[in-house]
Amino acid sequence: MNNLVSQLERSNLAHDPASPQTPISPLKNDGEEEVETKMKPFDICTPKQAGNLVTLKPSLFAKNREKRKEMKQQSSKGTELRPGMVLLKGYISLDDQIKIVKACRELGLGQGGFYQPGYEGGTKLHLKMMCLGKNWDPQTSKYGDHRPCDDSVPPKIPDEFLKLVQSAINDSDSVTEPSKSKPFPSISPDICIVNFYAENGRLGLHQDKDESEQSIRDGLPVVSFSIGDTAEFLYGDVNDVDKAKKVLLESGDVLIFGGKSRKVFHGVAAIKKDTAPLRLFEETNMRKPGRLNLTFRRY
Ligand SMILES: O=C(O)CCC(=O)C(=O)O
Numbered sequence: 001m002n003n004l005v006s007q008l009e010r011s012n013l014a015h016d017p018a019s020p021q022t023p024i025s026p027l028k029n030d031g032e033e034e035v036e037t038k039m040k041p042f043d044i045c046t047p048k049q050a051g052n053l054v055t056l057k058p059s060l061f062a063k064n065r066e067k068r069k070e071m072k073q074q075s076s077k078g079t080e081l082r083p084g085m086v087l088l089k090g091y092i093s094l095d096d097q098i099k100i101v102k103a104c105r106e107l108g109l110g111q112g113g114f115y116q117p118g119y120e121g122g123t124k125l126h127l128k129m130m131c132l133g134k135n136w137d138p139q140t141s142k143y144g145d146h147r148p149c150d151d152s153v154p155p156k157i158p159d160e161f162l163k164l165v166q167s168a169i170n171d172s173d174s175v176t177e178p179s180k181s182k183p184f185p186s187i188s189p190d191i192c193i194v195n196f197y198a199e200n201g202r203l204g205l206h207q208d209k210d211e212s213e214q215s216i217r218d219g220l221p222v223v224s225f226s227i228g229d230t231a232e233f234l235y236g237d238v239n240d241v242d243k244a245k246k247v248l249l250e251s252g253d254v255l256i257f258g259g260k261s262r263k264v265f266h267g268v269a270a271i272k273k274d275t276a277p278l279r280l281f282e283e284t285n286m287r288k289p290g291r292l293n294l295t296f297r298r299y
C-alpha cells in the first residue's frame with residue numbers, strides 16, 4: 001500500500017476531480033427545464049487559508065506519544081470479538097490513512113460526493129455520506145446506480161482500497177478460531193459507503209441488510225475502515241443499546257463482520273475528540289473533530 005496515492009492518482013483520482021464550486025449534474029423537472037437545486041458537496045477537509053499560516057508545533061512529548069502509538073499499532077494483532085466479527089487493531093498504516101483521507105476528500109468534492117442524507121420522513125442522519133460503486137439510499141433502503149436526490153452517479157471504488165480490503169480479509173484468517181468461525185470468504189466489493197462524523201456525529205443501532213439475499217445468506221463480510229477520531233462502536237444481537245457491547249474503533253482499525261455476525265446490530269454512539277494521530281490532521285487538514293468510516297460490501 002506504500003504507493004497507494006501515486007496509483008490512486010493514476011487511476012481513480014483522475015475521475016471527475018471537480019472543485020467544491022462545481023455543480024452536480026442538474027435534475028430535470030417535468031417541463032424539461034433544469035432545476036436549480038445544485039448541491040455543493042461537503043468538504044471533509046478545511047481548505048488552508050492564506051494568512052492563517054501560523055500553526056502551533058506539537059510538543060516533543062506529544063510527538064513521542066504518537067510514535068509509540070504507531071509502533072504499538074504496527075505490532076498489534078487481531079481479535080475475534082464474537083464469532084464472525086474480527087477487529088484488526090491498527091491495520092492501516094498512518095501513511096495509508098492519510099492517502100485514504102486525501103482520496104476521499106478529492107472524490108467527495110465531485111459528482112456523487114459528500115452530502116447530508118436523510119431518512120424517509122425527513123430526519124437527517126448525524127453524518128455526511130458518500131457512496132462509491134453503487135448508491136445506497138437511506139430513504140428507501142435500496143441500492144441503485146444513481147443517487148435519487150440529484151441523479152448523480154457514485155464514483156468508482158479506487159482499486160487500492162479494494163486491495164487493502166482483500167489483504168485485511170486474508171489476514172483475518174489467522175484470527176478466527178476454527179472451532180467457532182469459518183474464515184471469511186473473499187469478496188470483491190461493489191459498494192463502499194463512506195461516512196464522515198463531525199462533532200456529535202453518531203449512527204443508531206441497525207443491521208446492514210439491504211444487500212442481496214444471497215450476499216447476506218452467504219455471510220459475505222462487511223469490511224469497515226476507521227480513520228480519524230476514535231468511535232465508541234456498539235454491537236449486539238438485539239436492537240437495544242443497553243444490551244449492546246462497546247468497543248473503541250481507533251484510527252487505522254479494520255473491523256470485519258460476516259458469517260454468524262453478518263446481521264449483527266451495530267452503531268456509533270459517539271466520537272471522541274482529540275484522539276486521532278496528530279499527523280493525520282496536520283497532513284490532510286481533515287475537519288476536527290472528525291472520523292471517516294468506509295464500509296465495503298458486496299451487493
Ligand atoms: O461508522 C461506523 O463504524 C459504522 C458505519 C455503518 O455501520 C454503516 O455505514 O452502515
Ligand SMILES: [Fe+2]
Binds near residue numbers: 206207208266
Ligand atoms: Fe452498518
